[in-house]
Amino acid sequence: MSIQDRYTEIVSRIHQAAARSGRKPEDITLVAVTKTHTPEEINQAIDAGATDIGENRVQELLEKYDKVKPVRWHLIGHLQTNKVKNIIDKVVMIHSVDSLRLAQEINKRAAAAGLVMDILIEINSAMEETKSGIASGDLRELVSSITAECANVRVRGLMCIPPMAVEPEDARPYFIEARELFEEMKTWDLPEERFCPDVLSMGMSGDFEVAVEEGSTIVRVGSSIFGPRNYR
Numbered sequence: 001m002s003i004q005d006r007y008t009e010i011v012s013r014i015h016q017a018a019a020r021s022g023r024k025p026e027d028i029t030l031v032a033v034t035k036t037h038t039p040e041e042i043n044q045a046i047d048a049g050a051t052d053i054g055e056n057r058v059q060e061l062l063e064k065y066d067k068v069k070p071v072r073w074h075l076i077g078h079l080q081t082n083k084v085k086n087i088i089d090k091v092v093m094i095h096s097v098d099s100l101r102l103a104q105e106i107n108k109r110a111a112a113a114g115l116v117m118d119i120l121i122e123i124n125s126a127m128e129e130t131k132s133g134i135a136s137g138d139l140r141e142l143v144s145s146i147t148a149e150c151a152n153v154r155v156r157g158l159m160c161i162p163p164m165a166v167e168p169e170d171a172r173p174y175f176i177e178a179r180e181l182f183e184e185m186k187t188w189d190l191p192e193e194r195f196c197p198d199v200l201s202m203g204m205s206g207d208f209e210v211a212v213e214e215g216s217t218i219v220r221v222g223s224s225i226f227g228p229r230n231y232r
């Protein structure tokens, strides 16, 4: 199957999962995750209708940025503070904020560029040591600090990556937990121009349908669209 065909198939599976759970398909955005894949491959996905592209690494994003057709870029991987300046005017959203220090740097660079950056807080519900993300118990304090200090940042919601699973169903409890936390966030009384929790980024190739059933608004799908990754 071509990248175009696979992209179209993923879109239709998202629509079916949405229908099963009584949701509107247009409430779910597919971010095509392109790490290790070439600009040519990314452009094929764009030709098939992809509007949103996710990259993990700043360096890779910068290498591809000018070679890819106009599209909305998302930074979904761990972001070092010293690299924020390189992507601040290139991405529409940063999914992986897990410290006040990173949010402060994003704020500083966004202010310098004259923009407001949308961010998600990455939660690590399983508290896996190998992963980034904050404990759910630390969310409120982090979001309060960010909204108090960062005028050029807008907290849009949460990103969650459950532990590696064997079956898609294994991820469901983590997705439910993330959704509950997301719903709780919506009750927090924080300044609207810095805080509008309407994005729940969860679900990857192995489990995006379960994520949609549990309320995801962004799924990040890579290998099911582009094939297996060959890391150099």
Ligand SMILES: *Cc1c(COP(=O)(O)O)cnc(C)c1O
Binding pocket: 033, 035, 056, 076, 077, 161, 204, 205, 206, 220, 221, 222, 223, 224
């Ligand atoms: C690689 C990656 C994905 C996509 O993973 P697939 O299993 O290939 O769909 C999604 N989110 C993040 C943060 C990733 O690093």
